[in-house]
Amino acid sequence: xxxxxxxxxLRPRSIAVVGASDDPRSVSGLLQANLRRFNYAGDVHLVxxxxxxxxxxxxxxxxxxxxxxxxxxxxxxxxxxxxESVQACVERGIGGAVVFASGFSEMGEDGRTVxxxxxxxxxxxxxxxxxxxxxxxxxxADGVPLTFEPIEPLSYTSGPRIGIIAQSGAMNxxxxxxxxxxxxxVSFSISTGNEAALSAEQLLDHxxxxxxxxxxxxxxxxxxxxxxxxxxxxxxxxxxKPVVLMxxxxxxxxxxxxQSHTGALAGDYGVMRTLVxxxxxxxxxxxxxxxxxxxxxxxxxxxxxxxxxxxxxSGALRGIAIDTCFDLGLELAALQGSTFDALRSLLPDFATxxxxxxxxxxxxxxxxxxxxxxxxxxxxxxxxxxxxxxxGGSGAQQVAKAHSLLPVIEKSDRPVAFVIxxxxxxxxxxxxxxxxxxxxxxxxxxxxxLRAMAHVHRYxxxxxxxxxxxxxxxxxxxxxLKSGPIAEYKGKQLLRELGIAVPQGxxxxxxxxxxxxxxxxxxxxxxxxxxxxxxxKSDVGGVAVNIKDEQQLQAAWTNMEMSVxxxxxxxxxxxxxxxxxxxxxLELVIGARRDPLWGVILLAGLGGIWIExxxxxxxxxxxxxxxxxxxxxxxxxxxxxxxxxxxxPAVDLAPVAYAVRRLADLxxxxxxxVEIDVNPFIARPKGEGGVALDALIVMADAHN
Numbered sequence: 001x002x003x004x005x006x007x008x009x010l011r012p013r014s015i016a017v018v019g020a021s022d023d024p025r026s027v028s029g030l031l032q033a034n035l036r037r038f039n040y041a042g043d044v045h046l047v048x049x050x051x052x053x054x055x056x057x058x059x060x061x062x063x064x065x066x067x068x069x070x071x072x073x074x075x076x077x078x079x080x081x082x083x084e085s086v087q088a089c090v091e092r093g094i095g096g097a098v099v100f101a102s103g104f105s106e107m108g109e110d111g112r113t114v115x116x117x118x119x120x121x122x123x124x125x126x127x128x129x130x131x132x133x134x135x136x137x138x139x140x141a142d143g144v145p146l147t148f149e150p151i152e153p154l155s156y157t158s159g160p161r162i163g164i165i166a167q168s169g170a171m172n173x174x175x176x177x178x179x180x181x182x183x184x185x186v187s188f189s190i191s192t193g194n195e196a197a198l199s200a201e202q203l204l205d206h207x208x209x210x211x212x213x214x215x216x217x218x219x220x221x222x223x224x225x226x227x228x229x230x231x232x233x234x235x236x237x238x239x240x241k242p243v244v245l246m247x248x249x250x251x252x253x254x255x256x257x258x259q260s261h262t263g264a265l266a267g268d269y270g271v272m273r274t275l276v277x278x279x280x281x282x283x284x285x286x287x288x289x290x291x292x293x294x295x296x297x298x299x300x301x302x303x304x305x306x307x308x309x310x311x312x313x314s315g316a317l318r319g320i321a322i323d324t325c326f327d328l329g330l331e332l333a334a335l336q337g338s339t340f341d342a343l344r345s346l347l348p349d350f351a352t353x354x355x356x357x358x359x360x361x362x363x364x365x366x367x368x369x370x371x372x373x374x375x376x377x378x379x380x381x382x383x384x385x386x387x388x389x390x391x392g393g394s395g396a397q398q399v400a401k402a403h404s405l406l407p408v409i410e411k412s413d414r415p416v417a418f419v420i421x422x423x424x425x426x427x428x429x430x431x432x433x434x435x436x437x438x439x440x441x442x443x444x445x446x447x448x449x450l451r452a453m454a455h456v457h458r459y460x461x462x463x464x465x466x467x468x469x470x471x472x473x474x475x476x477x478x479x480x481l482k483s484g485p486i487a488e489y490k491g492k493q494l495l496r497e498l499g500i501a502v503p504q505g506x507x508x509x510x511x512x513x514x515x516x517x518x519x520x521x522x523x524x525x526x527x528x529x530x531x532x533x534x535x536x537k538s539d540v541g542g543v544a545v546n547i548k549d550e551q552q553l554q555a556a557w558t559n560m561e562m563s564v565x566x567x568x569x570x571x572x573x574x575x576x577x578x579x580x581x582x583x584x585x586l587e588l589v590i591g592a593r594r595d596p597l598w599g600v601i602l603l604a605g606l607g608g609i610w611i612e613x614x615x616x617x618x619x620x621x622x623x624x625x626x627x628x629x630x631x632x633x634x635x636x637x638x639x640x641x642x643x644x645x646x647x648x649p650a651v652d653l654a655p656v657a658y659a660v661r662r663l664a665d666l667x668x669x670x671x672x673x674v675e676i677d678v679n680p681f682i683a684r685p686k687g688e689g690g691v692a693l694d695a696l697i698v699m700a701d702a703h704n
Contacts, residue, residue, distance in 0.1 A: 002126030009096025012071035019076030099131035134193025135169030205232035292452035306384030395428030491695035505579030655690035
């Protein structure tokens with residue numbers, strides 16, 4: 001990415017409109033109208049093959065006829081002319097280009113081929129190109145509208161400024177309208193489309209340093225360069241600029257829709273979410289959350305410490321708030337004694353100080369109570385945020401509530417959300433004017449406010465946890481292993497070297513060797529057929545358990561050889577693994593894999609039949625410390641099993657976390673490993689350790 005040309009694109013001092021038209025309804029006419037409406041201060045050059053002037057402005061016949069040094073060209077040309085126009089921009093030394101035309105990668109292979117040529121041309125020359133298949137961009141801070149969407153300049157007010165980056169043009173507009181409707185400032189609004197040359201993450205990385213941006217709202221259907229996105233997110237976190245991300249793709253159908261929309265090849269959503277959250281990005285699941293959380297974090301970017309408090313003048317909302325907070329995992333603060341004393345001094349005798357707090361009808365006579373009780377909550381060191389959810393009353397009462405609350409909210413460095421319930425019931429014009437001009441977080445739904453505040457608290461937790469990371473430890477290098485799955489006995493030897501317990505045992509090549517091994521380790525034993533690429537031993541009769549004596553072992557050995565031979569006639573076994581029967585415990589699964597886009601990701605959860613029935617697992621970043629791994633395991637749906645059910649003892653998670661941590665070290669030391677699957681890993685009570693009963697390691701193909 002050419003930084004100088006990217007600056008020329010985003011803050012151009014001169015613009016060329018290629019494909020100029022005097023039709024006010026055309027894309028060109030709409031773009032030119034925007035430039036006039038914004039009073040764009042730079043030079044505007046028009047290019048038209050068929051006109052010598054448009055609206056009194058002289059046109060040149062081609063890009064090559066433009067004066068030297070034009071910063072950006074807006075290409076309003078058909079799909080078939082885009083590549084030629086991009087090449088002409090490069091030859092003329094233009095810094096950036098915006099391509100509106102569609103018909104590229106979102107249309108299939110033919111369109112993708114043309115787009116790849118555009119990509120190569122732009123990137124080789126360092127041309128900062130946005131699109132194709134986009135609606136352009138608007139730099140409201142400098143008054144630069146490079147879009148055909150009819151748009152008005154924004155009047156800046158005091159308060160935070162939001163940068164919007166969206167692959168979808170319509171979603172970009174939707175976000176901008178939502179934020180400006182809330183009275184928030186938008187400084188940059190960028191639609192990236194198919195991202196032939198410039199991606200959302202590159203723009204995010206660049207705009208982190210922009211003084212006009214305090215928080216980001218990002219809508220993408222694919223993150224094309226994860227390492228760039230993670231770096232940008234890390235820089236934004238360090239700069240105190242929250243990033244709120246919506247990324248469709250939780251379902252297979254959504255991934256298919258993304259590909260047909262912007263030509264995105266959507267990746268693994270779970271991996272993406274795990275790793276971007278590791279860098280402090282707040283991932284939301286709905287547009288309402290994207291609007292609400294960005295607005296809250298833009299106004300209150302400091303990571304929250306403490307728990308939530310709720311204030312209302314509806315007793316019924318207490319129970320609703322308690323249930324909603326429970327569902328969201330939003331902890332309600334336990335108020336200190338001094339806070340109870342402060343609230344008692346403010347409230348009438350019939351009101352009970354508590355959290356959530358019911359103000360009863362006392363505020364109708366004394367509207368100053370709304371601000372005073374909110375301030376009392378904020379003075380409690382255990383309170384990290386406050387949601388004030390009220391019935392509005394008459395227009396005069398609405399205004400009185402606003403005047404009472406706004407001074408408290410505006411001076412607070414801890415997030416406060418103000419809610420007037422009643423859904424679409426109209427509010428007084430004076431009240432709306434006060435709220436809009438203040439840019440405080442305002443809601444009509446307590447549910448939305450609580451949900452957004454839960455994400456704000458989550459952001460604080462993410463920022464805190466991001467500061468604690470573990471460097472990769474020493475692990476053996478696997479230089480001589482062939483590609484594909486390796487035999488279990490080889491995998492278990494690696495686990496031993498990592499300090500992960502495995503059952504006592506050894507590989508036998510004859511039944512006599514197997515009997516000798518069994519005598520040494522003691523009956524009962526397990527037999528497992530062993531060979532590279534034999535991943536599903538049970539399917540071919542390659543597993544026999546609970547063998548109690550030598551006679552049973554001999555019979556099991558013979559049956560296993562015959563069964564594997566019938567199922568796989570030309571398959572050569574390395575031998576049969578003889579292991580002692582392991583003690584019972586809770587079956588977990590641990591593992592790691594190398595995502596082709598995102599890199600190493602860890603996995604831990606309930607194993608054995610549980611993983612098939614419940615799929616209750618968590619994904620973990622590879623640099624997490626063991627305490628964080630234990631905390632993640634305790635958030636599993638089946639976490640109660642870890643503490644023992646129906647008389648079963650609680651299991652010790654320390655050996656589990658240690659094993660997960662060591663698998664991360666092994667993956668980091670060996671980029672050739674594609675996947676490690678340990679299922680089951682038996683977790684046992686404290687002092688008894690844990691043991692890996694099976695191990696599958698898959699090596700990459702050397703030719704890939």
